[in-house]
Amino acid sequence: MTHDPDASEAQLYADLPEPLVLPPSELLANHEPNVLAPLVRCSKLPFRHLTSLYETHITHTPMILAEEFSRAQVARVSDFSTSTSERGVYWMTPCDSSNSSSSSRKGKEVIRLTHPDDDPKSDSNSNLTHQRGSDDLITYHNGIYGDRLPPTPTRPNPHAELVRGNLIAQFASPTAKSLVDAAELISPYVDGIDLNCGCPQRWAYNEGIGCALLRKPELVRDMVRQVRDRMGWGWSVSIKIRIDPDQKQTETLIRNALQAGISYLSIHGRTRHQPSTDPVNLEGIKFAVKIVNGEVPCTGNGDIWTYDDVLTMREKTGVKGVMAARGLLANPALFASYSSTPSHAVSQFISLSTSYGLIFPLFHRHLAYMLESDFSRNEKVWFNCLSSSSAAIDWLEGRGLDWKSKRGTVWDARQGRGVMTAL
Numbered sequence: 001m002t003h004d005p006d007a008s009e010a011q012l013y014a015d016l017p018e019p020l021v022l023p024p025s026e027l028l029a030n031h032e033p034n035v036l037a038p039l040v041r042c043s044k045l046p047f048r049h050l051t052s053l054y055e056t057h058i059t060h061t062p063m064i065l066a067e068e069f070s071r072a073q074v075a076r077v078s079d080f081s082t083s084t085s086e087r088g089v090y091w092m093t094p095c096d097s098s099n100s101s102s103s104s105r106k107g108k109e110v111i112r113l114t115h116p117d118d119d120p121k122s123d124s125n126s127n128l129t130h131q132r133g134s135d136d137l138i139t140y141h142n143g144i145y146g147d148r149l150p151p152t153p154t155r156p157n158p159h160a161e162l163v164r165g166n167l168i169a170q171f172a173s174p175t176a177k178s179l180v181d182a183a184e185l186i187s188p189y190v191d192g193i194d195l196n197c198g199c200p201q202r203w204a205y206n207e208g209i210g211c212a213l214l215r216k217p218e219l220v221r222d223m224v225r226q227v228r229d230r231m232g233w234g235w236s237v238s239i240k241i242r243i244d245p246d247q248k249q250t251e252t253l254i255r256n257a258l259q260a261g262i263s264y265l266s267i268h269g270r271t272r273h274q275p276s277t278d279p280v281n282l283e284g285i286k287f288a289v290k291i292v293n294g295e296v297p298c299t300g301n302g303d304i305w306t307y308d309d310v311l312t313m314r315e316k317t318g319v320k321g322v323m324a325a326r327g328l329l330a331n332p333a334l335f336a337s338y339s340s341t342p343s344h345a346v347s348q349f350i351s352l353s354t355s356y357g358l359i360f361p362l363f364h365r366h367l368a369y370m371l372e373s374d375f376s377r378n379e380k381v382w383f384n385c386l387s388s389s390s391a392a393i394d395w396l397e398g399r400g401l402d403w404k405s406k407r408g409t410v411w412d413a414r415q416g417r418g419v420m421t422a423l
C-alpha cells in the first residue's frame with residue numbers, strides 16, 4: 001500500500017487482498033459478526049445495503065412465503081431483489097487468531113459463494129440497473145455502487161482478515177416441499193436460507209408457519225433435512241426460533257434441528273405470547289445456547305439498542321452473533337457504535353433508496369424510524385404529513401441535509417469507529 005499522503009482513494013485501496021467469502025456458520029464461529037434481523041417490509045435491499053455500510057456483517061431478507069415464491073414469478077419479483085454490492089467487505093479479527101479462516105484454509109480451496117453473474121472483468125462502475133427478463137427469477141441490480149471496499153485501506157491489526165458479508169433469505173413455510181423449492185430457486189443469489197419459526201401473528205399461526213413450528217420439532221427436522229438433501233451439506237440452512245415457556249419444548253426443537261443438520265441457530269429471547277415491550281430474556285437465550293453445546297454457532301436476538309447491549313448479549317448468553325431489529329431501524333449505524341443515526345447514514349439511505357427504488361410509504365417509514373428521536377413534536381407532525389419522497393427529501397434538505405455530494409462512495413463507513421480493530 002502506498003504511504004504517499006496525497007494518494008488518491010484508488011491508490012490507497014490498490015493492493016487489498018481478495019476478501020474471504022465464508023459460509024455463515026464459519027463467519028459466526030470465527031468472527032462474532034453483527035446481524036440485521038429479518039424484518040417484514042423493512043429489511044429490503046436499500047436498508048440491508050445501508051446497514052452493511054456500518055459493521056453489519058450478516059443481513060436477512062424479510063420473511064418470504066415459500067409457497068408463493070416457488071409458485072409464482074410475480075411473487076419472486078416483488079419479494080426479493082439484490083445487487084452485486086449489497087454485501088459489505090470488512091476487516092474482521094478472528095476470535096481465536098490461531099484459528100483464523102485464512103490460516104485454517106492454508107492449502108485448501110476457499111469456498112466462493114458468489115453470484116454467477118459476478119464477473120470481475122465486467123464493468124462494475126456502470127450505473128445500469130439491470131432488470132432480469134421474464135424467464136429469470138428476480139430483480140438483480142448490477143454495479144450501481146461498484147465494488148465494495150472495507151472502511152479502511154489498512155489492516156487494523158496483524159490478525160485482521162478481509163471478509164465479505166453474508167446475505168440470508170428467510171422463508172416461512174408449512175411444508176418441506178415448498179421450502180426446498182424456494183431454497184433452490186433463490187440459492188444463486190444468497191449465502192443461505194433461514195426458516196422462520198418465530199412469527200407470532202395469528203394469521204401465520206393458522207397457516208401453520210412461524211410460531212406454529214415451535215412445537216412441531218419433527219416437521220422442522222424434516223424441512224431442514226430435505227433442504228440439506230437437495231442443496232448439499234455445504235449450503236447454509238438455519239432456523240430462527242423464539243424461546244418456549246416450557247424449556248423441554250425448546251430443548252426438543254433444538255435437538256431435532258441439530259440432528260437434521262442446521263448450520264446455525266438464531267434465538268429471539270421472547271416467547272410466542274410476549275410482546276416486544278417485554279424485556280428480552282437473556283437467561284432463556286443462554287439455556288438454548290447450552291442445549292446447542294457448541295455443535296453450531298448461535299445468534300442472540302432481542303433489545304439490542306446500543307453497542308453496550310451487543311457486548312452484554314455476548315457476555316451473558318455465549319452467542320457468537322448478535323442480531324438487532326428495532327435498534328437498527330432506529331439507528332442503522334448502531335453496530336459501528338454510533339449512539340444515534342448519524343446524518344451521513346440518512347444521506348446514504350436516500351441515495352440507496354433512490355438508486356435501487358423504494359416505494360414512498362417504506363421510504364417515509366424508515367426515515368421516521370431513524371429521525372424520530374431528533375424531531376420536536378411539531379416536526380413529527382410536519383414530517384408525518386409529507387406525501388411523496390421528493391417532499392420528504394426537500395424537507396430534510398431544508399433542515400440542512402446535503403445528501404447528493406456524498407453519493408456512491410464509502411466515505412460514510414470510514415467514519416464509523418471500527419468495532420473490531422484490536423485483539
Ligand SMILES: Cc1cc2nc3c(=O)[nH]c(=O)nc-3n(C[C@H](O)[C@H](O)[C@H](O)COP(=O)(O)O)c2cc1C
Pocket residue numbers: 037038039040041042061062063170196197198199240268276301302303304323324325326327
Ligand atoms: C417491523 C418488524 C418486522 C419483523 N419481521 C420479521 C420477519 O420477517 N421474520 C422474523 O423472523 N422476525 C421478524 N420480526 C422480529 C424481529 O426479527 C426480532 O426477532 C424482534 O423484533 C426482536 O428483536 P428486537 O428486540 O431487536 O426488535 C420483525 C420485527 C419487526 C419490528
